Every structure is written in structure tokens, then in C-alpha cells.
Amino acid sequence: MAARAYLAIFRVGVSAALMYRANFLFTAGLTLLVGIGVQSFLWTAVYSGQSSRSIAGIPFEQMLLYVVCATLSLSLTRSGRIERMVAEEIRLGELSRYLLKPVGHAGYAIAMAAAERMVTLPVVLGLAAVAMSSILPVPLAKVAEMLLAALPLLLLGMLVNFLLGLGISYLAFWMDEVWTLHVVKDISLWFLSGQLLPLSLLPSTAAQISALLPFQHLAYTPAGIMAELIPVSALPGLLAHALLWCGLLSCAVAALWRAGIRRYGAYGG
Amino acid sequence: MEGNPVLFYARLWGVLFSQALSREMEYRLHLWLKFLIDVVWYGVQLGLFGVLYLHVPQIAGWSREEMFVFLGTLFVVDAFNMLLFSTNFWRIPQYVLTGELDFFLVKPASTFWLVFLRYPNVASLLNLLVALAVLGYALAQAPPLRWEAVVAYPVFLLNGLACMLAFQAAIGAIAVRILAAEGIQQTFHILYQFGMKPDSIYTPLVRRLLLYAFPMGLVASVPAQVLLGRASWELWVAGLGIPPVLLWASIRFFSASLRWYQGASA
Secondary structure, eight states: OHHHHHHHHHHHHHHHHHHTHHHIIIIIHHHHHHHHHHHHHHHHHHHHTOSSSEETTEEHHHHHHHHHHHHHHHHHHHOOHHHHHHHHHHHHTTTHHHHTSSSOHHHHHHHHHHHHHHHHHHHHHHHHHHHHHHHSOOOHHHHHHHHHHHHHHHHHHHHHHHHHHHHHHHGGGTOSOOHHHHHHHHHHHHHHTTSSSOGGGSOHHHHHHHHHSSGGGGTHHHHHHHTTSSOGGGHHHHHHHHHHHHHHHHHHHHHHHHHHHHHOOOOOO | OOSOHHHHHHHHHHHHHHHHHHHHHHTHHHHHHHHHHHHHHHHHHHHHHHHHHHHOSEETTEEHHHHHHHHHHHHHHHHHHIIIIIHHHHHHHHHHHHTTHHHHHHSSSOHHHHHHHSSOOTHHHHHHHHHHHHHHHHHHHSOOOOHHHHHHHHHHHHHHHHHHHHHHHHHHHHHHHHSOOHHHHHHHHHHHHHHTSOGGGSOHHHHHIIIIISOGGGTTHHHHHHHTTOOOHHHHHHHHHHHHHHHHHHHHHHHHHGGGOOOSOO
């Protein structure tokens, strides 16, 4: 019964996401294109001054592929319209309608968020495949293998970001405005996720700290697998790390919900 | 309006700023969080280039010290833009949809001025202090400056700001025309990404486009090059000549677009 309800919510979410496809193609497409373009120009300039055409053991073509894949990965894992809307629902008292229905709020939000991301996932994977086969170039069979290896990390990266976003939105039980925290999170993720540069380029202490944190799974680890900066043999360890963080963040978000819902009050109708 | 218009608008802005400050003081945590947004953005930019210069001595002919002067310049122009125009720019679709623009049209002051300066962003004043500190630190590390560059630099900074206003005014004019304009407004931030890096990282064709077609290169890259004494005569001429013309054209375009506005509050 519950599974059928969440499946129905997922279907509604897919329809809602497809309603905005023209907007997605224009803003997200242009943002991606310009973002990848500017990053490519920057890294071309960084490498052009080097006689060896290699930085920290990474050749230019591999870095270019990494930057493209990392930008695509973060664009997929970071989108969080649904989580941000939760804060508004709490503030306006619209949360009450979930309390009256036979679905959990977090379950509803995750079904809607999954639907939103599932619409963009094939586009991102397709663009990554084009980049992999044209920049290095990698044979098609290898492209499919790399994408399959990166896919579970991408899915866990989406979950990590969803839980971070939902946790921030649940702070709306105590705070009037939390959109600033969402923006701070999103800007920080450009750097912390490894979208701007591979985290392996950080000074050793910073790289060790970032390896402990969950943000790497939003861009660095999936893009690293796609660009062969990270060997596929490291995948089980990375998946275990991402799963551990998903578990920890789920507990934190559930605790926030339990504490917050006790404070929640909605008046009128 | 009586007397000197510059004094009139300066006094008006002072009143609007003090109103904005009163509003922000009601939600102080929100004020600090808004301040934090740009501080984090500064940190990300500094972090990116800080790490890159651990691995390479130069990027497109810019040393680490020179790049930090560029970033300081970018932060200062951006902080002024956030303080003065940015909040207002994002409100334009709301003004049009709700009919709030009516109130600006009937007030005894320039409609353009009110649309783009009505709501100062108080938090950005704090960001401006941080940006100036970054610029000051960068200049202390940079090679000695020539006096003519120091004299010209504020003019180029002002022109960089004029470019940003011109872009927002042009996009705002389109927003007045097409009503549901959030997507169009995003194009400003998309194009702004080109201005967040020194123009010498781009190919000659893109550099020309960023100088003459979409002059994002004039926002921070050209002022920083002028200050560091590495700007060609072409950059001096473009940096001094293009922004005023662009701003004049954008104001005309915005004013013309108001003819399409039909009001929504009747």
C-alpha cells in the first residue's frame, strides 16, 4: 500500500519535472554549457604554461574530461528544488496536509526529489558518454563500463545532497529563513565536491579531511571514476563510505524532524 | 525635484539605506547569513586559485600575486553591485506582475533610478569591507604600482560597475516586456561567469566578444590589468569608452520598455 502510494507520487513528480523541460533546457543547459566552457578555458590556460602537459600526474586531456564530468555530476546531484520547497511549506503551514495523509513527509519528499533527478539523469549520462568518447577518446564498451561503475556513486551523491538539503529545510521549524543556508551550501559544494578541481590536488591535510567528508560523492568520486582518475578497484570502499554517510545523515534528518514537528503549529485553513 | 539632482539622489539613497538597515536589524541572523553567502563565494574563488598556484607558477601570464589583485577587484565590483543593484534587479518581474511598478512611475524621481536602487542590500556593505581587505592584502603582495594606474583604477572600477548595471538594465527591460522572466534573468549570472576569470585565459575571438559584444571583461579583468600596468592602449580605450555608451543605451532601452508596461493593480 505504502509502496504504491510512493510510486504514484514518483509518477506525479516525473510529470511535474517534464512540465518544466523548456525551462530546464534553457537555463540548466546554458548554465552547464557556459560552466563547462569557462572551466575548460581555465584549465587550458593552466596547462598551456606547463612544459610537461601534466599536473600532479594528471595529463591535460584527462583533466579536461574530469572537469566536464564533475560539472555534469554536480549539476545532477546538486539540484534540490523539492528540498528547498519544504522550508517554505513549514513556514507557511502547508506541512499540515502531509500530516493528515497516509504518507510520511520524508518519503513524499524523497519520491518527488527522485523523480526530479531521474528526468535529468539520462541527459547527464548521455553528455558524459559523449565527453568520454570524444576527449580521451575511450572505446564505447569502456565508456559503458565506466558509466555503470559511476552510476551507484551518482545515486548516492544525489541522496547525500537530498539529505543535506532536507536537513537544512527542517531548520525552518526554528528559523524564519533558511534559503541563505541553502545558498551557502550550494556555493560551498562547488569547491568541497571537487567540481572546480580534483580533490587530489588539495594540500595533503586538506585532501585527507575531504576524503572523510561526504561531499566528494557529489562530483569528485563519480567524475573521478568516469575520467579514470580513480581506479574502479576503489569503488567498493567509496560505496561503503557513501552509504555510511547516507545512514548518518538520515539519522540526523530524522532527529531534526522529530524535534521540529513537536514545535510545529499551523493555524487557520 | 529642486536643487542639485546629485545631492537629491544621494540624500534619497541615504534614506532608503537607513530604512533597509532598520528592516535588517529586525532579523539580525538573516543579515549575517546573507553576509556569509558572499564570504563563502570569495573563499571558493580564493581557494580555487590558491590550490592552482600550488601546482603552477603562472596562469595565462598572471602570477599568484597578480591573480589575487584580479580577484580583489572582482570582489569589490561585485560587492558594490550587490549593495546597490542586485536585489532590485531580481525584483523586477515581481514589480511587473504585481503592478508595484505603478508606484515608481508616479513618484517624482527617475523610474530607472527607483527600479534599480530602491532596495539597498545592507549585508553587502560588510562584504565590501571584506572585499577591500582582500584587495588591500593582494596589493601589498603585488609589484609596485605606477601613479597613473592608481589614479585611473577607481574610474575603471566605476566603469566595471556601469557594465554590470547596463547588463542588468537590458535584461530588466526584457523582463518588463515578457512578464515571466526568471529564466531570462538567469542569463545575467550565466554571462557573468565569463567575467569571473581574467580575459587572457580565453581565445582571441572570445576575448574580443568579452570586450566589445558582451563586455564582461571590463568588469574586473581590465581594471585589474590597468592597476597592474599591463593593459594595452586598446584596453584603456575600451575600458573608458564602452561602459558609458553601454549604460546610456541600456537606460534608453529600459525606458523604452516601460511603454509595454500596462500595470496590474487597477
